[in-house]
Amino acid sequence: MRNAPSEPSSSEGNDAPTGRTEVTGAARVVVKVGSSSLTAPEGTIDRERIGELADVLAERRAAGTEVVLVSSGAVAAGIVPMGLARRPRDLATQQAAASVGQGLLIAHYTAALARHGLTAAQVLLTVEDMIRRVQHRNAQRTLRRLLDIGAMPIVNENDTVATHEIRFGDNDRLAALVAHLVRADALVLLSDVDALYDGNPARPDARRIGYIADPADLDGVDIGSAGRRGVGTGGMVTKVASARIATEAGVPTVLTSASNARAALAGEGVGTLFAARARRRPSTRQLWLAHATAARGSLVLDPGAVRAVAGGRASLLPAGVVKVEGDFSAGDPVDLRDEAGAAIARGLVNYDAGEIPDLMGRSTRWLARELGPEYEREIVHRDDLVLLAGARA
């Protein structure tokens, strides 16, 4: 196992206030809290923990920082009222529990924030809301307006209507994408573990990793996909994925425990800091398209089209498509693959799967002449297309 990378400043260790400027200087922060931090050992929602978190967030708000909270816990909050013994496994019962629990969760936050004179504002998002242009703009505008009026948006996935196919599934990545959506200066992920460790934190020899400058620093780190108590969803894997999405979009990310929330927001050297790495800020829709969607099918491209899309950032035209896989409808996300099967890009397709075979290999001019002007449109427009990792030229 490699040695843990360390933060290149005086901010090593857990005790000294060191003033991480990434966090102390942030005008807008997104804080994400997981179910494991909001529940008692038996899995029921813990109002006291919600109250403590609300106190910390209110302090930072009073100091002039805009705060967006991404809170899990809807399913956990629904367990007792639904008469269940534990977190349900099947989707329908999870959705029902989330429906019962989300209202309770927000009621607790509303009461806790009201003690500080703050207004809680529930925002429930779906993947579809984020990748479609109109819904996306709408969500962004609403969040901005809520911040303008001084409310504290409390975001969760709209679990009740999300199906397996369109479900985002974990709030860690949702938080990274929300951080990008609201142009946050920092993201703080709060869990039941105080930092990323170089292996299972239950092991006595596990060592805290204080600073990740680059994804390569994670080589050899044993990152588990399940939480300790079965209340969370993604374990450390989704937190590291979230930090990666955020930092690649230019948002530095701190990962620590909910009990360290005050220290983390004060810029103390607690937990793990993932440094921002963005060179060029991607568009929010492109980020969502790459990270929040599951492709409904694939289009196989000839080598010229691969070069045009991956190298030239061009739209995909019918002439470059050699094969259609899957059954999708116009507007769905699809993967664009090379003939060896590697996914090079993901985009929103402009045609149903069944229409494309008749268009493949044809020039847009020929199609417009033979089939009508509406067939002059691209298969995937460049604005609706994002290159996937490894395909960037």
Ligand SMILES: Nc1ncnc2c1ncn2[C@@H]1O[C@H](COP(=O)(O)OP(=O)(O)O)[C@@H](O)[C@H]1O
């Ligand atoms: N390398 C690691 N470092 C820290 N925690 C890890 C690691 N691998 C797995 N974990 C586990 O991930 C858990 C946090 O994930 P989860 O329970 O899903 O949290 P949340 O509900 O906050 O989203 C921790 O309790 C810990 O047991």
Ligand SMILES: N[C@@H](CCC(=O)OP(=O)(O)O)C(=O)O
């Ligand atoms: N949206 C779900 C939470 C999903 C989730 O990511 O949970 P967690 O791993 O606890 O952050 C809920 O509110 O129960």
